[in-house]
């Protein structure tokens with residue numbers, strides 16, 4: 001590495017602020033190990049993730065990459081094995097059982113993939129949405145439930161029970177239910193997994209409405225790589241770590257997508273397999289600071 005380039009770039013900058021100090025969601029080197037019998041499964045292997053207040057972020061990744069585990073941790077249903085995780089003022093590593101109940105009641109809303117898991121079958125939409133409300137006086141709950149159903153476009157289904165609605169309509173009622181206590185964070189685990197493309201689009205639109213109009217920060221897990229066209233930021237998880245991010249930017253009315261690798265706090269970056277294969281990058285590589293970028297070369301190549 002060139003000392004002169006480092007000097008020219010002003011190497012001795014001020015120490016960085018605490019990781020994610022102004023983010024709503026901070027996952028810092030998160031580890032979750034499951035023990036089943038003598039077998040240990042590392043579902044999260046040092047995952048870093050920051051989500052700012054007001055963002056809508058999609059989390060994608062292959063089956064088994066750790067997406068649901070991450071959401072279970074953020075929802076307060078599961079506790080990580082190591083690392084740090086904070087949502088707003090809540091330190092999820094240090095939470096007692098009673099805090100966990102308050103956290104889940106006031107700070108987060110959750111939408112599951114299985115429509116049947118989100119709603120009680122013998123209640124109407126309005127009753128389902130009103131049921132979890134704690135901060136709203138009893139006599140105002142039905143009206144507020146109606147407003148939330150209107151927000152996600154299913155106000156006309158307020159008096160129907162789940163079995164009288166399509167899967168997509170049920171998921172939109174589920175989103176209204178998750179918003180009942182005005183959570184700062186809405187988590188959705190494959191909310192469109194059981195739906196066809198058109199209906200999935202309506203559910204995504206409802207999540208976007210929750211994000212834009214109710215100001216709720218949204219983290220949505222999905223298998224569907226095409227969602228990066230629907231959200232500003234898509235985070236890919238591979239092997240229990242965040243490996244890349246796609247950002248959608250608007251330039252002159254057009255949306256462009258740019259893919260970034262994610263560098264962890266120790267400076268580690270995962271080089272994609274196709275790049276490693278193309279240049280035969282194996283165990284040892286040469287790094288060089290080149291003014292405005294860092295190059296990675298195979299061991300033994302000429303500088």
Ligand SMILES: Nc1ncnc2c1ncn2[C@@H]1O[C@H](COP(=O)(O)OP(=O)(O)OP(=O)(O)O)[C@@H](O)[C@H]1O
Pocket residue numbers: 034035036041042043061062063064065066067068069070223
């Ligand atoms: N309770 C558990 N006990 C043991 N292993 C578990 C448990 N929960 C998850 N795992 C394992 O942890 C890894 C990550 O699982 P996770 O469900 O988070 O992945 P995922 O990305 O959500 O997958 P999918 O898209 O299939 O839902 C997998 O190898 C899984 O088998």
